[in-house]
Amino acid sequence: MNIFEDTSSSTVRERPLRVALLGCSGSIGTQTLDVIRMHPDKLALTAVAVNSSAAKLVSVAREFGVAHAAIADEARRNDPALAELPQGCELDFGEDAVTRLATLPDVDCVLVAVVGEAGIWASHAALAAGKIWAPANKEALVIGGGLLMPLAKPGRVLPVDSEHNAIYQCLVGERRRDLRKIWLTCSGGPFFGRTREQLEGVTAAEALAHPTWKMGAKITIDCATLMNKGLEVIEAHHLFDVAIDDVEVLVHRQSKIHSAVEFADGSVKAQLGPSDMRVAIQYALSYPERWDSPATHVDWRSSEPLTFAAPDRGAFRCLDLALEAGRTGGTLPCAMNAANEVANEAFRQDRCGFCDIDRIVERVMNATSVESLTSLEQIAEVDALARKRARGFVSELA
Known part of the structure; x- marks a missing residue:
């Protein structure tokens, strides 16, 4: 798939690019906000999402006048910080709510900065809706590139890595x-x-x-x-x-x-x-x-x-x-990625050693029956099984 387009006759945008920033509290999200602050005449933040950082979401929504917001963690529904959300900002909860932001009519570009496997759902939704997709979540392409790239249109995929x-x-x-x-x-x-x-x-x-x-x-x-x-x-x-x-x-x-x-x-x-x-x-x-x-x-x-x-x-x-x-190919990259996420976290929590990370990943890969990639639902199943296996291997190290 050729993701490029001829820009020789490109015209200046008639209005600011309307951006949905999924993952506004992390490193990429924070730096994206810096860019938007510097170019308020060219960029408009219309939708934001976080995993659980309600206070950060409210702060960003107030500063940028955001119209739509989502929190993936359902447990944050009664977070006291949400009382300060600006009037008129629509708020929803759950992973599906984050994905829906990628399809809103007042969004031109979806910058996916959420970490891990979760980013593939919003990425798929953005591409299917014809939005400009700016992936900072590499896992989406690693585990589901074969499903995502056929949806890509020239000039509508701008990688952030x-x-x-x-x-x-x-x-x-x-x-x-x-x-x-x-x-x-x-x-x-x-x-x-x-x-x-x-x-x-x-x-x-x-x-x-x-x-x-x-x-x-x-x-x-x-x-x-x-x-x-x-x-x-x-x-x-x-x-x-x-x-x-x-x-x-x-x-x-x-x-x-x-x-x-x-x-x-x-x-x-x-x-x-x-x-x-x-x-x-x-x-x-x-x-x-x-x-x-x-x-x-x-x-x-x-x-x-x-x-x-x-x-x-x-x-x-x-x-x-x-x-x-x-x-x-097939489902093996998904299993590999899931195992790495589990092992990476275990190392950060001192539950395994540095070199145990590749040992865990290798064991999960060897245990995986590779299939052709067919759907996002299949990816979710492979991801869940690989994580279960990886957690079991981490437990054996304790």
């Missing part, structure tokens, strides 16, 4: 058949250079100390294990219609080159910029235009040297497990 946003920028104006390889960059995480033996004893606190990016806890641990990069390879496979093995992971410690594409003639185009997610978020909301950014510009004259290395697949086994799931 910094790497995929960079790839998108590098491919604008290029002939897709000339693409030879994608170079997907990563910082290497806080444990770059350590051996498998040295990784056995690392703590969650150490793993959460990412060298260049400020992110949520789950994705920060995924970066430390390199699972995040494996998920991003599968994401790139679906977004840009390339084979898993045509995406090469490249360790780039400075996080200034956000990814690159190589063409048939050997030419390489890369997108460089500050280590600030607001740049990618803004491009997803401004495309095909470029606006002044809230990020600090890089002074390349004084910038540190740029270095590159191959990932250590023996030490960081999650990367190859994700690639195996991506090559196999």
Whole structure:
């Protein structure tokens, strides 16, 4: 599926882009609000959702005059903070309520920043409704890309992940058949250079100390294990219609080159910029235009040297497990992702070790009977079974 469109004759928008921000309390959501604050003449926040942070939802709704809001956690119905919700703001509860925001008539663009498997439902609804889909939730593509991408229309999918946003920028104006390889960059995480033996004893606190990016806890641990990069390879496979093995992971410690594409003639185009997610978020909301950014510009004259290395697949086994799931396809990526979410959380709660994460994921993958992907309901069943198995394997470690 070609997600690009010819922008040579694009016109200036007649009104602000109306945005539904699903997951406004997390890292991506908070940085998206920064972008909207900077461009109130170009962007209008019309709908917001959180998992359970009622106070944050009320604060955002009051500041931006939001018309629609949803809280996934039904238990928050009687939260005292909701008494301060502005008059006229419609509020609903439950995961279905979050999904419904993606189909509202006064929403043009749906930025999905919820964490984990939950994002696939809203993503599917947004695409089916013909909205601009700005995915910051990589799990939706990992577990259900085969169901989502057939719904995508040219110019209506604008990835928010910094790497995929960079790839998108590098491919604008290029002939897709000339693409030879994608170079997907990563910082290497806080444990770059350590051996498998040295990784056995690392703590969650150490793993959460990412060298260049400020992110949520789950994705920060995924970066430390390199699972995040494996998920991003599968994401790139679906977004840009390339084979898993045509995406090469490249360790780039400075996080200034956000990814690159190589063409048939050997030419390489890369997108460089500050280590600030607001740049990618803004491009997803401004495309095909470029606006002044809230990020600090890089002074390349004084910038540190740029270095590159191959990932250590023996030490960081999650990367190859994700690639195996991506090559196999079907329901295996869903099972792999669910197992990783359970193991990731267990590590953060000191219920398993760092290297136990890939062991748990591998055991769940080996126990999974792979089927062709057919529906969102099937994904939910596979996800639930994989989580149950992963929790069982975590319990065995106690």
